[in-house]
Amino acid sequence: MPQQLARLLVVFAVFTGGLVVTRHLLIPKTFGQRGHYRAAAVTTIQVRPLRYAGREACADCHADIVGLHGKGRHQTVSCEVCHGPAAAHTLAPVENQLPAPRKRAYCPLCHGYDPSRPTGFPQIDPVSHNPMKPCITCHNPHQPEPPHVPEECGACHGEIARTKAVSRHALLPCTQCHNTPVQHKVDPRLLHPDKPRNREFCGQCHAKDAPSPREIPRIDLATHGGRYLCWQCHYPHMPEVD
Numbered sequence: 001m002p003q004q005l006a007r008l009l010v011v012f013a014v015f016t017g018g019l020v021v022t023r024h025l026l027i028p029k030t031f032g033q034r035g036h037y038r039a040a041a042v043t044t045i046q047v048r049p050l051r052y053a054g055r056e057a058c059a060d061c062h063a064d065i066v067g068l069h070g071k072g073r074h075q076t077v078s079c080e081v082c083h084g085p086a087a088a089h090t091l092a093p094v095e096n097q098l099p100a101p102r103k104r105a106y107c108p109l110c111h112g113y114d115p116s117r118p119t120g121f122p123q124i125d126p127v128s129h130n131p132m133k134p135c136i137t138c139h140n141p142h143q144p145e146p147p148h149v150p151e152e153c154g155a156c157h158g159e160i161a162r163t164k165a166v167s168r169h170a171l172l173p174c175t176q177c178h179n180t181p182v183q184h185k186v187d188p189r190l191l192h193p194d195k196p197r198n199r200e201f202c203g204q205c206h207a208k209d210a211p212s213p214r215e216i217p218r219i220d221l222a223t224h225g226g227r228y229l230c231w232q233c234h235y236p237h238m239p240e241v242d
Contacts, residue, residue, distance in 0.1 A: 178195060180194075206230075
């Protein structure tokens with residue numbers, strides 16, 4: 001037998017032996033009985049004590065709060081997200097009181113500014129937004145609508161507002177480029193502002209024959225940038241040229 005073949009057979013034998021040992025010693029006996037998982041895990045989970053009660057259990061005693069919560073912006077957030085597991089509380093309410101987060105640091109866990117969060121998700125800068133005041137001073141956590149709609153776009157679009165503030169577009173109001181429905185301030189994720197979609201929009205100020213102040217940079221729309229749209233080369237909130 002060639003030496004190379006003998007070595008290959010040794011490797012194959014070791015690999016096969018490893019599979020046999022793994023199958024009989026390491027893989028649980030109930031693995032695969034009900035699918036690609038350990039069937040005994042179902043029994044293991046079933047014997048664990050229940051910790052969460054669900055919103056329906058909360059409604060048995062707190063129908064007014066659950067009703068208010070069901071109409072507010074937190075309606076998709078379970079009661080136990082903020083108050084913790086409530087199964088023991090439902091069995092003995094007096095002996096097992098649930099925590100009610102009242103400190104300012106809790107709400108920014110979701111609503112502190114984070115650029116990775118979806119556009120339109122209510123966010124604040126915890127340092128500058130009503131400093132030192134607990135959030136519940138102005139917002140009812142079960143129906144957390146603001147006491148008044150935001151006065152400026154920067155209330156929700158903080159990163160864009162800070163970028164625009166140091167750009168050449170700093171003095172332009174957001175509504176000059178974005179057609180914004182009034183209801184957007186109330187339901188920002190339902191109604192979105194419109195965005196410019198063609199080169200001619202920017203040309204209203206930047207075309208060489210535009211009736212705008214002389215200090216504004218001008219271009220020939222017919223030749224500048226070819227077929228590309230303006231914002232493929234220039235970021236509108238910081239439109240400086242490299």
